[in-house]
Amino acid sequence: MKSVDQLTEEFRANGLKVTPQRQSIFRALSGSSVHPTAEAVYALVSAEMPTISLRTVYQTLNDLASMGELSSLDIGSGSTRFDPNLEPHHHLVCTSCGRIDDVHTVFPGVDLPAASAAGFQITATEIVFRGRCADCASPATRSQQPNTGDTHA
Amino acid sequence: MKSVDQLTEEFRANGLKVTPQRQSIFRALSGSSVHPTAEAVYALVSAEMPTISLRTVYQTLNDLASMGELSSLDIGSGSTRFDPNLEPHHHLVCTSCGRIDDVHTVFPGVDLPAASAAGFQITATEIVFRGRCADCASPATRSQQPNTGDTHA
DNA sequence: TTGTCGATCAGCAAGAACTGCCGATAGAGT
């Protein structure tokens, strides 16, 4: 995703103010390529700004998403995850702990023949690989509980 | 999906009773290859059995899913959809009206290189094509509202 | 520097989708 400075510019250009809360959310997102839930972002930001409300986090996340600086994923885990990675890519989801990895492999063959498209105008192709991640698949007893969004990508 | 008779056998084999409610749900599902929500199944079954409870529909749908006679889809539309089609296939989702079509095309190239799998043991690969269906894309003003589960597949 | 208007806050509630609980009754299968 873009840098904090770029996001600052972009918010101003859209007439949105760049508040400390929003800056903190920007930093939380631009750090690494995770796929946090809103709650996870809230937890991160709360550490340095304890009075921020969950409401504000949702608000800013949605602002970012509608500006196209973020995409939201729904991979069936109940809660929406936010993906700061703007490049086209796919996902690898652990069915056991909920961890999500990015897959940057390009699959050239995945185009729908016109015959199958039935008049659809396709705008996006998402591939989700599901399985068990190394931690969950290993015999050693590790974290088997669904985590809360800090996916190690 | 299997025939109503086969499902009846299978339920009995699992020690589950074949009640009129369940039979009606079987019929509602085995008709065509739609991807109904639980509410949609409820609506269908209610037509011929007005006293059935939504609770029972969820129950039976989950029974079928855990017996592997049905798979549940979460395409980010809020509610779970149930897919009676057991063959491996992919989906075409209209971002405008929520319609879901099946895609039976096989994509041979879609295997994740070991390098990208990061220790994941992949058990399923789902491809979702998103776009606008013919009805929603056409200039003529048609149904633009999200429908309730009666996807024409 | 000052003023304005947007952002944030707390806190509560609603909404959707789904599941749990209960006692009572109907009915499937043996």
Added chain:
DNA sequence: ACTCTATCGGCAGTTCTTGCTGATCGACAA
């Protein structure tokens, strides 16, 4: 015929997300 399961109504709880309100804070422009 009998037993045990399924279903019923009906309500409440859960989780995730958004709406509302009025007051205050502060970013940004004049």
